[in-house]
Amino acid sequence: MLRLLGRKLLALIPVLFLVTFATTALPDLVDGSPVAQMLGPGSTPQDLKDLEHEFGYDKSLPVRYVTWVGNALTGDLGESLKTRTSVMDGIAERFPVTLELAVFALLMALIVAVPLGVWTAAKAGGRVDRVIGGVSSGLLSIPTFVSVFILVYFFANPKMMLAFKPTGWEYISVDFAKNIEFAFLPALALALAEIPQFQRLLRSDMLATLQEDFILTARSKGLSTPYVLFRHALRPSSFSLLTVSGLTLGRLIGGTVIVESYFAIPGLGQGMYQAINGKDIPVVQGTVVVIALIYVLLNTLVDIGYSLIDPRVRAR
Amino acid sequence: MAEPTTTGSPTPDEPLLRAEDLRVHLDTPRGLLKAVDGVSFAIERGETLGLVGESGSGKSMLVRSLMGICPSIARIRGSVRLDGRELVGVPRKEARTIWGNRIAMVFQDPMTSLNPVLRIDRQLTESMRLHLGLGKKEANERAIELLTLVGIPEPLKRSRSYPHQLSGGMRQRVTIAMALACDPDVLIADEATTALDVTVQRQILDLLQEIQAERGMGMILVSHDLGVVAGRTDQIAVMYAGRMVEHSPTADLFAHRRHRYTEALLGAVPRLDVPREQRPRAIPGSPPDLITLASGCAFAARCGAADDLCRAQRPELGEDLGTHRFACHHPVGTDAPAGADAASGDGADEKPSLMKETPA
Numbered sequence: 001m002l003r004l005l006g007r008k009l010l011a012l013i014p015v016l017f018l019v020t021f022a023t024t025a026l027p028d029l030v031d032g033s034p035v036a037q038m039l040g041p042g043s044t045p046q047d048l049k050d051l052e053h054e055f056g057y058d059k060s061l062p063v064r065y066v067t068w069v070g071n072a073l074t075g076d077l078g079e080s081l082k083t084r085t086s087v088m089d090g091i092a093e094r095f096p097v098t099l100e101l102a103v104f105a106l107l108m109a110l111i112v113a114v115p116l117g118v119w120t121a122a123k124a125g126g127r128v129d130r131v132i133g134g135v136s137s138g139l140l141s142i143p144t145f146v147s148v149f150i151l152v153y154f155f156a157n158p159k160m161m162l163a164f165k166p167t168g169w170e171y172i173s174v175d176f177a178k179n180i181e182f183a184f185l186p187a188l189a190l191a192l193a194e195i196p197q198f199q200r201l202l203r204s205d206m207l208a209t210l211q212e213d214f215i216l217t218a219r220s221k222g223l224s225t226p227y228v229l230f231r232h233a234l235r236p237s238s239f240s241l242l243t244v245s246g247l248t249l250g251r252l253i254g255g256t257v258i259v260e261s262y263f264a265i266p267g268l269g270q271g272m273y274q275a276i277n278g279k280d281i282p283v284v285q286g287t288v289v290v291i292a293l294i295y296v297l298l299n300t301l302v303d304i305g306y307s308l309i310d311p312r313v314r315a316r
Numbered sequence: 317m318a319e320p321t322t323t324g325s326p327t328p329d330e331p332l333l334r335a336e337d338l339r340v341h342l343d344t345p346r347g348l349l350k351a352v353d354g355v356s357f358a359i360e361r362g363e364t365l366g367l368v369g370e371s372g373s374g375k376s377m378l379v380r381s382l383m384g385i386c387p388s389i390a391r392i393r394g395s396v397r398l399d400g401r402e403l404v405g406v407p408r409k410e411a412r413t414i415w416g417n418r419i420a421m422v423f424q425d426p427m428t429s430l431n432p433v434l435r436i437d438r439q440l441t442e443s444m445r446l447h448l449g450l451g452k453k454e455a456n457e458r459a460i461e462l463l464t465l466v467g468i469p470e471p472l473k474r475s476r477s478y479p480h481q482l483s484g485g486m487r488q489r490v491t492i493a494m495a496l497a498c499d500p501d502v503l504i505a506d507e508a509t510t511a512l513d514v515t516v517q518r519q520i521l522d523l524l525q526e527i528q529a530e531r532g533m534g535m536i537l538v539s540h541d542l543g544v545v546a547g548r549t550d551q552i553a554v555m556y557a558g559r560m561v562e563h564s565p566t567a568d569l570f571a572h573r574r575h576r577y578t579e580a581l582l583g584a585v586p587r588l589d590v591p592r593e594q595r596p597r598a599i600p601g602s603p604p605d606l607i608t609l610a611s612g613c614a615f616a617a618r619c620g621a622a623d624d625l626c627r628a629q630r631p632e633l634g635e636d637l638g639t640h641r642f643a644c645h646h647p648v649g650t651d652a653p654a655g656a657d658a659a660s661g662d663g664a665d666e667k668p669s670l671m672k673e674t675p676a
Binding site: 310 | 380383384385412413414415416417420423424425429430431432433434442443446447473478480491494629
């Protein structure tokens with residue numbers, strides 16, 4: 001396990017290098033100075049020069065990169081060009097929000113998709129399978145920016161049955177119940193997009209597992225069908241689901257822009273979107289590094305998950 | 317070991333396991349496939365039935381129908397009674413109390429018939445906990461006993477292993493221990509040694525025989541190899557195209573084989589005690605398509621002795637269990653008709669025969 005972890009951390013180095021170097025090189029790739037927007041009306045070229053000097057944009061790319069890495073290693077990701085506040089603090093504030101949203105959404109998706117996947121596999125070709133298959137195709141073809149409207153109409157409408165909060169946020173550390181009220185709809189919107197693929201993935205892997213001899217053995221013991229499905233067939237069928245869950249969690253943390261913007265949630269995605277729009281290079285840089293780290297971490301967790309699911313992986 | 321008495325009242329002359337006119341028909345997209353079509357047999361306690369046939373002869377489907385593990389498109393008809401208790405057509409929930417408990421099965425390939433992600437002890441104890449209502453601790457203790465019984469060294473350590481940590485022979489011993497977990501009355505071994513190498517094969521067969529004798533179980537030994545069942549069974553049924561073509565006490569079958577298919581099957585077994593020139597003879601052709609089966613004898617197309625009668629009318633197997641039954645118009649020992657024109661019967665032996673021979 002430790003060696004696995006060590007290998008993963010080594011693999012992290014080239015990934016981080018590429019990601020950070022590319023973001024440091026961004027100002028050289030786009031027109032105009034990144035600090036130009038900070039200047040008020042009536043500023044002189046000299047003011048621009050001064051600001052560029054202050055933020056180090058007058059230096060060459062290699063020098064800027066080494067400086068940035070050096071600072072990053074001490075936990076200093078620089079200052080936002082817009083707010084002149086610490087990038088690190090900004091991320092520390094936004095990251096827990098996005099993480100909660102992503103985990104909440106993933107759990108919701110799994111809780112719905114796993115029983116559906118098992119059920120449709122057990123009844124493959126039957127009416128239940130066809131109906132759920134149809135609904136899931138439908139869901140798959142509804143983009144998130146459409147489903148958020150539908151969700152808000154039905155679940156955040158005082159005239160309808162349920163009234164969740166349509167926009168805004170409350171931190172989980174402040175008020176848990178309120179937090180759920182705000183987080184439920186955005187998490188559901190994110191989950192809806194994942195449920196169909198989770199269900200299909202599990203269904204097809206499960207179908208393959210149900211052909212295995214050891215399922216016959218289990219059935220010949222007189223065990224009930226649900227027992228055979230959930231205790232014998234589910235675990236060997238969940239490899240792809242685990243892989244995709246890991247990737248999905250990473251993707252949700254890195255890219256919940258639409259949902260965060262629509263529901264006005266102060267998360268990483270929204271922050272990133274604003275930073276890109278405002279050419280706020282240090283914020284983009286810092287956020288990207290954090291997301292890359294999360295991705296690699298999740299991949300490692302998935303690998304550890306494999307060995308939990310299947311003892312044969314442990315032996316290798 | 318003393319058996320708990322059965323629910324229901326076994327009549328004195330009721331055998332342990334009795335199948336009557338058992339049929340397993342599969343509703344395939346191409347049409348009705350009669351995988352098993354009208355099979356009858358009876359097994360007493362301590363008795364072994366050898367079930368022999370090529371792949372596709374229906375022997376596996378037959379034993380699977382006894383265990384409730386046929387594909388969902390299968391329709392099972394007829395009757396199977398265990399100690400007089402009917403198993404066909406009863407609600408699944410009721411039959412589940414029999415499967416794995418009073419009838420248990422050992423499968424063909426030990427490399428695939430154990431769940432790779434569950435420890436041996438889990439797989440051994442789950443049926444005991446379900447059927448016998450044992451607690452975790454009792455069940456675990458019994459699992460160790462069973463592993464010792466089937467000859468697994470270091471049973472305590474092995475019970476905590478995963479299947480992939482054991483060799484093929486060890487795994488088959490584990491599956492046997494699993495089948496024995498609830499002390500079944502009937503043990504079915506479906507090609508249980510086919511996937512193992514020859515020396516291990518023998519050990520496993522000996523083990524099965526030993527345990528059976530010890531516990532007085534009824535046993536069904538399924539094999540495509542007459543050699544495997546020869547010395548280890550009390551009766552043998554040869555299956556072809558979903559039907560029994562010859563069924564007799566074992567000694568009788570080998571002494572006077574009557575069906576042409578049994579004869580061909582024996583001719584296909586490689587032997588060391590015959591001259592080199594006499595090679596095993598493959599049976600020409602391949603088994604018939606069970607969906608488009610014609611009305612005559614299913615073996616006629618591959619049989620050297622077949623004539624018009626064989627192609628037109630299916631020979632019937634006798635109904636008298638315990639005797640030497642065979643379904644052949646021109647059984648071995650009578651002269652095969654010279655040509656197709658010699659069709660009409662000229663001797664008593666050519667009739668669907670119910671020849672009685674002294675049981676072994």
